[in-house]
Amino acid sequence: MDDYTLPFWIYLGVLTFFVAGAMKKILASHLSAAPALVAWLGATVLVERLWAFCLPAVLLLALLVLAFCIYSAARTGPPPTTLSAHGKAVFITGCDTGFGNAAAKHLDALGFEVFATVLDLSGDGARDLQRTCSPRLTLLQVDITQPQQVQQALLDTKAKLGLKGLWGLVNNAGVCVNFGDAELSLMSNFRGCMEVNFFGTLSVTKSFLPLLRQAKGRIVTISSPAGDQPFPCLAAYGASKAALNLFTNTLRHELEPWGVHVSTVLPSAFKTGQSSNHAYWEQQHKQLLQSLSPALLEEYGEDYVAETKELFQSHASQANPDLSVVIDTITTALLSPQPQARYYAGPGVGLMYFIYTYCPFGLSNRFLQSLFMKKQVMPRALRKQSGFNLDLSLHNNNNNEEKLK
Template sequence: MMDDYTLPFWIYLVVLSVFVGGAMKKILASHLTTAPPLVAWLGLACCLYSAVRTRTSPATLPVRGKAVFVTGCDSGFGKATAKQLDAMGFEVFATVLDLSADGARDLQRTCSTHLTLLQVDITQPQQVQQALLDTKAKLGPRGLWGLVNNAGVCVNFGDAELSLMSNYRGCMEVNFFGTLSITKSFLPLLRQARGRIVTISSPAGDQPFPCLAAYGASKAALNLFTDTLRHELEPWGVHVSTILPSSYKTGQASNHTYWEQQHKQLLQSLAPALLEDYGEDYMTETKELFQSHARQANPDLSPVIHTIVQALLSPQPQARYFAGPGIGLMYFIHRYFPFSLSNRFLQKLFMKKKLMPRALRKQSGFDLNLGLHNNNNNTDNAEEEKLKQL
């Protein structure tokens, strides 16, 4: 017998097929010259999807008696999640890097006694193990219902060739190895409760965002690990979900001083020949574009927090959640459009660079001068031929 929400979902599929079919027909008929109408059609289809899924979702599971461990609660998604879960009645274990910092003090001041603050750097195995022992002591014989892997970092920015090896290692150490360490350590408690793992990742782990190679590579490794874990934990009754947010103001995103320091460090660390090839003005433009993108990011974190709660309490959580406007459309274009078009869409959406690297600018100027010189020579030769004929 079908569930009450199955029939409307199939109706949604039929309606979505009509929209997508019409969009593809427009593509073929106009040879990709109707981009704005196409985006409007797909946007409407995504909105219809969200509305139907929200309406047809089954009732959520009860909160009572459930404990959740959340990493990276100093600020951003982690801090907001810890507050929301505490307000809902969860027993919350929230990790911070510094118990005396503003974020930790705010959680202590505003949350109930059911929230436990733990000072944990997820890249330090001893601190992870101590957090596990502290959590076990509080839980007693109970298992852990949820693990929210939120802690992450975006170290530096810039072209892949310009990114320092320390940047690649820094991103991998936190975003991948740190999350891996936490997850492996707490899995016995999660299996005991047949609970949930919710990991905050990024579209940069699936799509080639310009100037985010170090960050994107670490998130790509995290995505693959999470997808593999989902299959392996299914027999244990543990559900694994990945959340892919759009652009939000979190962490150091709006910290002007932080980005200036990162930029200065990069300039000082690059080999002189590499700095000459790219040019300081090229790298400065990249920094300014990142800062502009950060200023335009959404300060309202509620769509992501709501999605985390949904993944923790839904009887049948999704494998992947798109949290925020435009993410579903971005993935649709990435998956179904030709690479040349999806790549161009991504570049226009994220980094609208105007400058080329200095060496390419010089080369372009040389080619232009050479072309003008050749044209002048051709004109002179043509004049000589005419004179000979006379």
């Protein structure tokens, strides 16, 4: 067995790849999963038999490369057909900036009749949409946390559509108002995230469902991997997105008999909203320090809070400014004949979910921490405790040495 240590690990990695691929095919399939399952399991058995004959690792890899080439060649051909945007109406929330603004422009250019909600009709985002989009686009001032404004938007949309239903609802509006550890975050931060990301989206979705059922349309919700995975210092935001993800998944099952497709888009890190605004992070940092009690600030320390701010700011500055991946994904979810339940938009998201799903908890947890918040500063109380323990250990060692003398 020792002679085959390297091939064994290669075999184990390949076997894991095939089994994971089979499960992904089953979970993502909207039709019968039998052909895909048979193909993947057959390939897995082939690898198993090759290993039984102890073929060299190089030959095994060569066979895998050949199989991949054959598979890729078999998949080449005309691109999959998509539905036409002509005559279809879509309602998008949160179009002042970011994904919503870019999606409204792109979908308008494709020929959709776009209803775009903004918080400020006189703001830069609204003026930008008015200047660049066609007369088909309708701007609506809506705060999705205000039921009266949501209902008014529904009435305005109905009046414009007439007897035609609504093809697409893009739930994009969202906020991330928390900053730092859960213990340091105000209750108002948790409530603020829930009000917009969950309750606001819930209100819009429930209000527009009759129009979506009428058209057998689509619901596309922009969520976050933070709703599925425990990102440090994102407890309030992640909890709201977790509630949103569960609601969306439940809605998918309930609306299937109505012919309404429900998709969730999970983007990686992109520059949107205030993320690249240095003054924004400084203001958040100042507000956090002012909100903490003296005792809690003493426990954590000003330097610990400052490092958190710097890490958030650094992460935001390194985010991708090109939003096209997410916009293309939204378009695909709206126009694909068989849209997927989930879309991973951006580099690294699929790998992150693979590690989180298939790797041991300890490994996936360390990967997540190293990926997002690489904290170096410990809370002040823990540093004092570590120093006390170190002094106590040195004192005990000195006493032991005195006894030996």
